[in-house]
Amino acid sequence: MDIATERDGDAGTRRRLPPQERREQIVNEAVRFFAEVGLEGNTRQLAKRLGVTQSLLFKYFATKEELLEAVYEKVYLGRLSSDWPDRLTDRSVPLRTRLLAFYTEYSRLIFEHDWMRIFMFSGLAGAALNHRYLEHLGDVILEPVLAETAAVASGTRQPSMEDIWNLHGGIVYIGIRTHIYGLPAPEHPEEVIASAIDKYLAYFGVSEI
The missing domain is CATH 1.10.357 (Tetracycline Repressor; domain 2)
Structure with a gap:
């Protein structure tokens, strides 16, 4: 299942996630990803793990550095x-x-x-x-x-x-x-x-x- 959608109850249908919820999913998975592979892990690998295209990832984070900033906020300052x-x-x-x-x-x-x-x-x-x-x-x-x-x-x-x-x-x-x-x-x-x-x-x- 890609991060843009999720199953909606027993009906088996999919609903599109709100942008903020989708962004949060990306950040949460990025935390797990970089904790596992190190900061040298690339966004292509991360996108594959998330089940999305790299272009969708860049829709929310224009660069890897921007994504790491979000990880910093989540893991450290948060x-x-x-x-x-x-x-x-x-x-x-x-x-x-x-x-x-x-x-x-x-x-x-x-x-x-x-x-x-x-x-x-x-x-x-x-x-x-x-x-x-x-x-x-x-x-x-x-x-x-x-x-x-x-x-x-x-x-x-x-x-x-x-x-x-x-x-x-x-x-x-x-x-x-x-x-x-x-x-x-x-x-x-x-x-x-x-x-x-x-x-x-x-x-x-x-x-x-």
């Missing part, structure tokens, strides 16, 4: 909650509680096959969308975490952006080892995340509970 920056900087809540809430929610969104594989493929390819995502993540999530850690740190150690990336990268690696390396996932990933956060905060003398 998984960042708009209220995370406010919640991360709410000092009425202990920093440990804020970090644990964020990374618990974030890990549930990214610890899955398509996100991890597209992230790794785009990183290996030096793709701009990967760089843009990391830059955006740094601006809206990691910079606030740095400021919040500095505000409660005690002693001579002061956090740097490198420290924040080490925390973040260590948590993301939980998903990488499962979906990229095929190793078993931790039985209780939330406990691994909590342990990483506790070690991070302890390093800077943060004793909040």
Whole structure:
């Protein structure tokens, strides 16, 4: 069945899909496609998988780059909650509680096959969308975490952006080892995340509970 039509109930007839619904189907399949074959996969292969002509694909996305932009929006930006920056900087809540809430929610969104594989493929390819995502993540999530850690740190150690990336990268690696390396996932990933956060905060003398 091509993506332009679908079966309508028991009658076995086909109805033409609205353009927005058809576009969404293309994007969803493109996510699965690029996660499987990498960003070098071409639009001819994708069109064949979708059961449509390449010209129909270009009706919705004029270039492969435009399609990758839609994948970027779907896989990356679509998984960042708009209220995370406010919640991360709410000092009425202990920093440990804020970090644990964020990374618990974030890990549930990214610890899955398509996100991890597209992230790794785009990183290996030096793709701009990967760089843009990391830059955006740094601006809206990691910079606030740095400021919040500095505000409660005690002693001579002061956090740097490198420290924040080490925390973040260590948590993301939980998903990488499962979906990229095929190793078993931790039985209780939330406990691994909590342990990483506790070690991070302890390093800077943060004793909040």
